[in-house]
Structure formats: structure tokens, C-alpha cells
Amino acid sequence: MxxxxxxxxxxxxxxxxxxxxxxxxxxxxxxxxxxxxxxxxxxxxxxxxxxxxxxxxxxxxxxxxxxxxxxxxxxxxxxxxxxGLTSTPKRLVIGISDQVAGPGLPALLAQLSAYDPSLVMEVHIDASHTLMDAFDKSAIDAAIVRREDDRRDGELLVRERFGWFASSRWENGEGQALRLASLASSCAVRALATQALDAAGIPWTEVFIGGGMAAVGAAVSAGLAVAPLAYSVAPVGTIDVGARYGLPRLSESDVVLHAAVTDPLSQGAIRRLAASFRSGETGAAIALEPASSAMVA
Known part of the structure; x- marks a missing residue:
């Protein structure tokens, strides 16, 4: 043997x-x-x-x-x-932005748990700015967030594309304002998207405001509205309809890691998590729709 x-x-x-x-x-x-x-x-x-x-x-x-x-x-x-050699299990508190945690995250966390069952993981899903406040106050050990404002620290994990995602059966009637679903008004992605629509002269109306990405994803999948989302977090089965409706191109966004752990066990878990984000394990396969000449009036 x-x-x-x-x-x-x-x-x-x-x-x-x-x-x-x-x-x-x-x-x-x-x-x-x-x-x-x-x-x-x-x-x-x-x-x-x-x-x-x-x-x-x-x-x-x-x-x-x-x-x-x-x-x-x-x-x-x-x-x-x-x-079993130590009486105190190691706890690792990780914050992951709700605009970053994709559909593959549960499977990834299961892999981490199976890889090292001695590590107790506590995961918080929240807005990037909320998680950064918690990290700066040492309330969490690590944060994986979207880079916001002028802050340039943190380790770059991936630069993500954004699109205008909707259900495959969703349609915006001719002459109607674009029906929009988004997170709360404090969301940086919402601000960028609405600013881009205003700059392009495209009328919009907010028909759904979600308290988290699960709610926004449900609204999009149900065909209620279109939402500005990263490709990695768009619900399975939704498509980018930006080309079909002539919507403005959204800028890319940096996903960064902030970590303050020193023990080898936690460092190994953080490296494994970061590598998974780099490889796209947390995202979903997105079906892209071909461009069309239809426009929002």
C-alpha cells in the first residue's frame, strides 16, 4: 500500500x-x-x-x-x-459583498468546510461600504468587496464586467421608461447605473427595490424589471439585454480582498477563497443574447 x-x-x-x-x-x-x-x-x-x-x-x-x-x-x-490537539476551535469571520457573492458561493463554502472542518467560518453578506466599516473596526477578519470611492488598498482579485440583466421573456414596451430593479439608494452600482441612463437620455423608473441580491435576483428572474448586475452574480437563466435596448455600457468593477489574519489556518482558508474568486468559481454561467436594433424610446 x-x-x-x-x-x-x-x-x-x-x-x-x-x-x-x-x-x-x-x-x-x-x-x-x-x-x-x-x-x-x-x-x-x-x-x-x-x-x-x-x-x-x-x-x-x-x-x-x-x-x-x-x-x-x-x-x-x-x-x-x-x-483535536487544541481545545479552542479557530473562528474566521469573513464579509462578502452581496454584489460579489455569486450563485457558486454555497458550493465553495462547502468545499472549504470539507477541506478544513476544524475551522469555524462566520460569513456576513452585506453592502461593500458596511463591510469595510466593520473591517476597519476589526469586527471582521477579512472582506471581499467591490472597490468604491477613492480607496485603493486591498488585493485585486478580479475585474468584473457588468450588464443589464433580465429574464429571457422580459420586454420593455415601446415608449415606456425602462423598468429598473436595484438595491437601496446607497448602493454604488445603482448610482453608476442610473447616472449612465441619465447621461444617455434614457428614461427609467424604479419598480423594485430589494434589501439584498437574493430579492433583486428574484425580481429579475420573475420578469418584473431589468437590473444592473455583474456577470458573476446574475441569476441563472437571465440574459444581458443591454444591446437589445440600446442601454449604455457599464464600467467594469474591481473586486478586492482585505484581510487581517496571521495564523496559518486562517491564511490558508483566505488564500483558497481568493483563488476561487480569481478562477470564477463563485459565478454562474450566463447566456448572452445577441445584439438587436431595438431601442428604449
């Missing part, structure tokens, strides 16, 4: 999750070469190839697919054994 080491198995699981040696290296704070050596060492010990490498993507081999679940169980057992 081959003897497995935790570092090699952890490297394999991370590459499998992120689909990239480079992203896995960033998540672990090391180099791509080190990750490659660890995975190769694991493959040599098992006696078969776990990953199929292509220029653009890393895929699991058939053996790799079979080994992935036992590999997760192996890591979880190791972490639980380590956690």
Missing part, C-alpha cells in the same frame, strides 16, 4: 478544484513548480496519472475522478486530528 502525505494530496485537490496549477500555487502561497512536484510525487506513489494537462486547462483523469472524494476525506481526517 502506498504511503500518502497530506501536502501532496492537498495540492492535488486544490488543482482539481481550481483547474490550474498556477491558481493552486497562488492559493497555497507557493510556486507552480512546487505544486507540480507534489502532484507528480503523489501520482508516482499511487502508480497512475491523476490529472490530464492541456495548454489551457487541467482535467481529472478517470483515476483522478475516482480518487478525488477519498482525497477530500483523507485531508478532512488529518485536519480533524490536528484540531
Amino acid at each position: 502506498p504511503t500518502l502525505d497530506v501536502d501532496s494530496v492537498s495540492a492535488f485537490v486544490l488543482v482539481a478544484d481550481l483547474g490550474s496549477f498556477t491558481k493552486a500555487a497562488h492559493a497555497l502561497g507557493t510556486s507552480q513548480a512546487v505544486i507540480s512536484v507534489k502532484v507528480k510525487r503523489l501520482e508516482d506513489r499511487l502508480g497512475y496519472r491523476l490529472l490530464e494537462r492541456t495548454p489551457r486547462k487541467v482535467n481529472l483523469s478517470q483515476r483522478g475522478k475516482t480518487f478525488l472524494r477519498p482525497a477530500r476525506n483523507f485531508i478532512a481526517a488529518h485536519q480533524l486530528a490536528i484540531a
